[in-house]
Amino acid sequence: MERIQIIAIAASLVLTFYVVRLIVKGKLREEYSFIWICSTILLIIFSFWRGGLDFVSNLIGIYLPANFVFTVSIFVIFIYLLHLSVVVSSLHKKNKKMAQEIALMKNKIENDL
Amino acid sequence: MIQKIAAIIPAFNEEYNIVSVIRAVNSISNKDFEIIPIVINDCSTDGTSFLARKEKCIVLDLPVNLGIGGAVQTGYIYAYHNNYDYAVQIDGDGQHPAEEVVKLFYELKRNDLDVVIGSRFILKEGFQSTFLRRMGIRYFTILNKFLLGIRITDCTSGLRLINKKTLSLVCQYYPDEYPEPESIVFFKLNNLRIKEVAVTMVARSGGVSSIRFLSSFYYMVKVSLAIFYTYLRLKFKKIF
Numbered sequence: 001m002e003r004i005q006i007i008a009i010a011a012s013l014v015l016t017f018y019v020v021r022l023i024v025k026g027k028l029r030e031e032y033s034f035i036w037i038c039s040t041i042l043l044i045i046f047s048f049w050r051g052g053l054d055f056v057s058n059l060i061g062i063y064l065p066a067n068f069v070f071t072v073s074i075f076v077i078f079i080y081l082l083h084l085s086v087v088v089s090s091l092h093k094k095n096k097k098m099a100q101e102i103a104l105m106k107n108k109i110e111n112d113l
Numbered sequence: 114m115i116q117k118i119a120a121i122i123p124a125f126n127e128e129y130n131i132v133s134v135i136r137a138v139n140s141i142s143n144k145d146f147e148i149i150p151i152v153i154n155d156c157s158t159d160g161t162s163f164l165a166r167k168e169k170c171i172v173l174d175l176p177v178n179l180g181i182g183g184a185v186q187t188g189y190i191y192a193y194h195n196n197y198d199y200a201v202q203i204d205g206d207g208q209h210p211a212e213e214v215v216k217l218f219y220e221l222k223r224n225d226l227d228v229v230i231g232s233r234f235i236l237k238e239g240f241q242s243t244f245l246r247r248m249g250i251r252y253f254t255i256l257n258k259f260l261l262g263i264r265i266t267d268c269t270s271g272l273r274l275i276n277k278k279t280l281s282l283v284c285q286y287y288p289d290e291y292p293e294p295e296s297i298v299f300f301k302l303n304n305l306r307i308k309e310v311a312v313t314m315v316a317r318s319g320g321v322s323s324i325r326f327l328s329s330f331y332y333m334v335k336v337s338l339a340i341f342y343t344y345l346r347l348k349f350k351k352i353f
Binding site: 092095096099100102103104106107 | 153171172173174175176177179183186187190191194289
């Protein structure tokens with residue numbers, strides 16, 4: 001096993017442990033952890049399987065494995081960012097509704113007193 | 114029968130103007146309508162809520178800052194659930210003279226309209242805003258003419274009276290940021306009858322406008338996009 005491989009495996013394991021720890025501690029919700037678990041698994045697979053990247057990039061027809069990694073990861077990051085924007089928009093909407101309800105309820109309580 | 118109008122006054126740090134605005138609104142009730150000021154305090158950090166509470170009005174305190182659209186919508190929801198017949202938006206900064214609401218009210222009654230907008234550009238009297246801002250408004254006028262086929266000369270005017278039918282619509286959807294131009298598109302595509310009435314406005318008596326010079330570019334882009342999306346949403350309901 002080469003040095004870079006050991007570093008890669010160690011880094012992926014630490015990342016996996018960190019993601020799991022965040023979920024266990026309740027700081028990361030399961031539905032958002034899904035993508036992180038998937039990416040750490042992928043990282044671990046490719047750090048063990050050395051020829052894997054060459055194999056997959058050949059399969060798709062990308063000449064350099066590095067280009068394959070960049071293309072795929074940037075694409076995935078874009079999609080995930082879009083998803084997060086949708087999540088934020090929905091939170092924004094809910095937050096607004098809550099605030100409005102609270103204001104109306106405060107007024108009602110004051111009137112009843 | 115005497116009709117109830119909710120005067121919705123969104124206020125964010127308006128302690129210098131709020132009392133005079135509330136008093137002006139209270140002074141215009143007549144034999145045909147009773148107008149009740151509803152101050153929506155958008156999480157002000159000054160004495161807006163405290164001062165407003167001493168006056169004859171309803172105060173709704175938002176726990177977080179929602180921006181003008183969210184604040185006004187809170188007022189609309191209140192008005193709708195408390196059986197008001199009409200609602201009019203009056204800015205908390207004193208730009209909208211309360212007496213103009215009387216004009217809007219009779220115009221709406223006379224023509225059986227859903228939305229009446231107070232325009233400062235029909236008679237071109239009183240406060241006319243800066244040249245750049247007028248250019249911006251001209252742009253939205255052209256955009257509205259193009260999309261909706263109606264001519265609205267002052268689509269950024271916040272002074273607008275709406276009836277109960279419109280109230281039920283704005284309770285469900287009202288834009289958050291810079292709602293005025295976008296909501297005209299929303300009204301028109303919901304087949305509401307809209308008309309403008311000439312009013313005079315005054316320069317704001319204190320505080321700062323929510324649209325500053327640096328953000329005006331963002332304003333134009335954001336509102337254009339919002340208009341475009343609202344247009345798509347309502348015009349091509351079936352596709353989406």
